[in-house]
Amino acid sequence: MQIIHKDELILVIDKPAGLPVLPDGWDKEAQYLVKMLEEEYGKLFIVHRLDKVTSGVMIFARTAEAHRSLNIQFEKRETEKVYHAIMEGEPNWNEKITKFPLRANVCKKHRTAVDDKRGKPSETRFRILKRYQSGALVEAQPMTGRTHQIRVHAYALGHPLLGDVLYDGEETSLINRPALHAHSLTITHPTTNERLTFKAERPQDFETALEQLGSGNDFVDMVSFAR
Numbered sequence: 001m002q003i004i005h006k007d008e009l010i011l012v013i014d015k016p017a018g019l020p021v022l023p024d025g026w027d028k029e030a031q032y033l034v035k036m037l038e039e040e041y042g043k044l045f046i047v048h049r050l051d052k053v054t055s056g057v058m059i060f061a062r063t064a065e066a067h068r069s070l071n072i073q074f075e076k077r078e079t080e081k082v083y084h085a086i087m088e089g090e091p092n093w094n095e096k097i098t099k100f101p102l103r104a105n106v107c108k109k110h111r112t113a114v115d116d117k118r119g120k121p122s123e124t125r126f127r128i129l130k131r132y133q134s135g136a137l138v139e140a141q142p143m144t145g146r147t148h149q150i151r152v153h154a155y156a157l158g159h160p161l162l163g164d165v166l167y168d169g170e171e172t173s174l175i176n177r178p179a180l181h182a183h184s185l186t187i188t189h190p191t192t193n194e195r196l197t198f199k200a201e202r203p204q205d206f207e208t209a210l211e212q213l214g215s216g217n218d219f220v221d222m223v224s225f226a227r
Helices: 033-041 064-075 149-156 204-214 222-226
Strands: 002-006 010-015 055-061 080-088 095-098 124-132 135-142 180-188 195-199
Touching: 002 195, 010 033, 055 064, 055 195, 064 180, 080 149, 080 204, 124 149, 124 204, 135 149
Parallel strands: 055 180
Antiparallel strands: 002 010, 010 055, 080 135, 080 180, 095 124, 124 135, 180 195
């Protein structure tokens, strides 16, 4: 686990995939992120969460005052979160804004579902970064913070994330988890008011999946194309 930034008020890490933020299941001895970090850095306050299967940037507050400041920023949508993901199939768009309302925990599998009547307002902005013959690397910017939001919105668009069998993704040998990575997080520092952006490089399993998708396939770099 990599420490991206540390000061007296905040701790920013690059969370590895497969590690839960809080206790997962009934095994009291199982490791989880908060326990591991508090053993070294002392009391931490959770500001936001990443799924167990998701890698990338995550921030913790180290004081109650910093916790309040960051909570307000997240609640008022003053933070900026950018994810990288791999979608199945060939989206027929370059950019897409989705606003499907979402409702969590709709079945025993704890899935989130699109629910026009009882779902909460949700918005995700997608942008294609690279195209492959059988998939696409996308940038996803969630404007709200619903459970599994990016994964469900991708599924609702007809292009579930690679490896995301919970949301009807095909079983694959390319990656053994949903291909989702928290690439960057921008916040305002609780005391200095400085606008800070923290980034985490995509992990090896994600890069390997991209390499295998691109092996022998032509892809279009949409960022270069747009320029």
